Amino acid sequence: MIETPRLRLHHWNDRHRDAFAAMHADREVMADYGGPIGRAESEEKFQRYVAAQRDHGVSRWAVETIDGAFLGYAGVMPRSSRDHPLGAHVEIGWRFARNAWGQGYATESARAALLHAVDDVGLRGIVSYTGADNARSRAVMARLDLVRDAARDFTRLTARGEQWRGLVWVVPLGWPGV
Template sequence: MDELRTPRLLLRRWRDEDREPFARMNADPEVMEHFVAPLTRAESDALAGAIEAGFARDGFGLWVVDVVETGTFAGFTGLARPSFDAAFTPAVEVGWRLAREAWGRGYATEAARAAAGYGFGAAGLEEIVSFTAVANARSRAVMERLGMTHDPRDDFDHPLVPEGHRLRRHVLYRLRCADRT
């Protein structure tokens, strides 16, 4: 699927011109507060390439989010397979990252709802997960607005976060197709 639309947003495949605003977003310490570190330009470009490879492999991925009214790059939202082993993998995650200028407008929830709808519809998924560092209240609120449920017994130490790091402990939320309202 190349694109999804909501009333205010266009979720679309990546273009070369997206790499610059993507790199700015990934270098922003506030945006990356709940990640081990902001990304360099090279790391950001590599992530964009990995995202595109995900579309080729899975038929879905993390779409660029544009604000329809302005055509502005707002970040990304979509579906991805976690690249690490954990008790809940293999799985498909709904994830998002928005530029600071796009915060507080409900874009993450709107875009994630569209991505999950695609996952349960065209992609035929039975369950979608989402996870974040325990302290990431904003993302946890999005997960809850999506109707995802959290069982503390599912929480885990993220294997790609160094031991002893303040962000190592993560919460896991789940949404099952059968439980959607």
């Protein structure tokens, strides 16, 4: 577990499944993903996060308030070359339930997860990406002092067969920029 002044970042367990699925069923939360996903797809994602933690020592973390209310997730994930235009890479990402938006939770938890990945696990070359219309994630990237790397932008097909353009930021050498 990682603790910040307001949050706890936990490894995934069964008590997170329902809130995780509910977050993914919210149309507004999932707008950058092309829309909500069903329980089966949410469960696949949940299992990928559990497996990444087990196999690589890093994953998205379940983010909760100090009193245990589920807010969303943030963390570093390894991605394989076969399923991504960037090839094999390590990505920092986050997603939060709508009731957690606008309170700084994404920045606070992503910074804690990055510190863990860089300082404790020793990862380097971490990237982050989002769509051009996702102003909230771009603002988090700015607050994390990530650096825009337009040369690595990519386009890929979503699960629904739509084109999605990813804008890329990188964690600079010498991070953290606090």
